[in-house]
Amino acid sequence: MLGRTRRPPTDRECTITLVGPESAKYRLVQSARKQGFSVVEDEERMLSFPEGLGHDRGSLPGECLRGARLKEGFTQRDLAESAGLSRHHISEMEHGKRPIGKDVARRLAQSLNVDYRIFL
DSSP, X not given: OOOOOOOOOOXXXXXXXXXXXXXXXXXXXXXXXXXXXXXXXXXXXXXXXXXXXXXXXXXXHHHHHHHXXXXXXXXXXXXXHHHTOOHHHHHHHHTTSSOOOHHHHHHHHHHHTSOGGGGO
16 A cells, blocks of 8 residues: 655745836736735846946956956057957957957967966
8 A cells, every 4th residue: 555645845935037028017016916926026136247347248358358468568569469469359359349269368368378268
């Protein structure tokens, strides 16, 4: 004869974060309340690391590049010659207008004595 098994708890608490248009908020909140959810509306918005600093993700590698270049005392022209790139490309990477690929990151890192992953 089979014995009784324990039932898993079904009333565990969960948190749901939704992102969407403000116009749909009222209907969504009402629907959630009908389903038994408590709705906390005035929580602070969680920010990612770059957003929290006021940066978009695309500009962060460029800022790391500029910081490493200045730390070593290089001009853009010096770095370009050392890494085998054009000065214009260095400028575009620093301003977030040109992505820094893995091969280029390795060349820059070798010239600047840093880990290449800070540029990715």
